[in-house]
Amino acid sequence: EVQLVESGGGLVKPGGSLRLSCEDSGVTFSDAWMSWVRQAPGKGLEWVGRIKSKADGGTADYAAPVKGRFTISRDDSRNTLYLQMNSLKTEDTAVYYCTRIDYYSYYGMDVWGQGTTVTVSS
Amino acid sequence: DIQMTQSPSSLSASVADRVTITCRASQSISSYLSWYQQKPGKAPKLLIYAASTLQSGVPSRFSGSGSGTDFTLTISSLQPEDFATYYCQQSYSTPYTFGQGTKLEIK
Numbered sequence: 001e002v003q004l005v006e007s008g009g010g011l012v013k014p015g016g017s018l019r020l021s022c023e024d025s026g027v028t029f030s031d032a033w034m035s036w037v038r039q040a041p042g043k044g045l046e047w048v049g050r051i052k053s054k055a056d057g058g059t060a061d062y063a064a065p066v067k068g069r070f071t072i073s074r075d076d077s078r079n080t081l082y083l084q085m086n087s088l089k090t091e092d093t094a095v096y097y098c099t100r101i102d103y104y105s106y107y108g109m110d111v112w113g114q115g116t117t118v119t120v121s122s
Numbered sequence: 123d124i125q126m127t128q129s130p131s132s133l134s135a136s137v138a139d140r141v142t143i144t145c146r147a148s149q150s151i152s153s154y155l156s157w158y159q160q161k162p163g164k165a166p167k168l169l170i171y172a173a174s175t176l177q178s179g180v181p182s183r184f185s186g187s188g189s190g191t192d193f194t195l196t197i198s199s200l201q202p203e204d205f206a207t208y209y210c211q212q213s214y215s216t217p218y219t220f221g222q223g224t225k226l227e228i229k
Contacts, residue, residue: 002131004164035218037166037201042221043181043219044168044220044221044223045158045160045209045211045223046213046220047217047218047219047220050216061151061216062217063217064123066219097165101151101213102171103173105156105168105172105175105177106153106154106155106156106171106173106213107154107213107218108156108166108168108171108172108177108211108213109156109158109166109168110171110177112165112166112167115165115166120192
């Protein structure tokens with residue numbers, strides 16, 4: 001069974017940086033498209049971005065609020081997904097989830113991590 | 123970007139009730155529509171993908187329908203564990219947008 005475990009959350013000042021990690025215990029990480037989804041306190045779900053598998057080009061796409069500040073990358077040798085967050089703003093405060101995107105589920109997100117909390121505050 | 127609009131935003135219902143939640147896309151998304159259930163303090167869970175296909179392990183009282191721009195999630199007979207927040211999400215094109223959520227509460 002695939003499990004995703006996020007880490008790296010914490011408290012950071014506005015303008016600061018943070019890198020989140022998501023380790024995948026499954027055996028097919030390199031074939032998977034992966035994404036990050038966040039949820040601000042008391043709010044709904046917000047898609048942050050997605051990265052394709054290297055076989056499909058390995059490219060990443062981002063939501064407008066984070067484009068140019070956040071970077072999604074992957075290390076298939078470590079079964080790990082990353083989210084590098086720079087120039088953080090208070091509105092980036094949220095629980096961040098990594099998810100697996102399933103091609104056979106019409107790109108539904110069938111596996112979710114437990115989430116890691118990022119707080120941006122002075 | 124494709125906007126997803128869910129209704130209602132909240133809903134009160136009783137155990138054994140039949141409930142329907144709707145989701146409308148701002149443009150056609152074919153059947154690239156998923157539904158998720160989220161309970162407080164927990165990660166969301168995929169219930170339905172491709173608009174109408176039940177994810178493995180999800181009870182059959184959940185069903186989805188629709189294509190194009192209009193979609194519905196139906197729970198045929200509410201159980202106590204179904205009281206949660208439900209989200210639709212399109213995966214037709216990036217950004218993969220979510221609806222604002224529907225909070226299902228006990229009446």
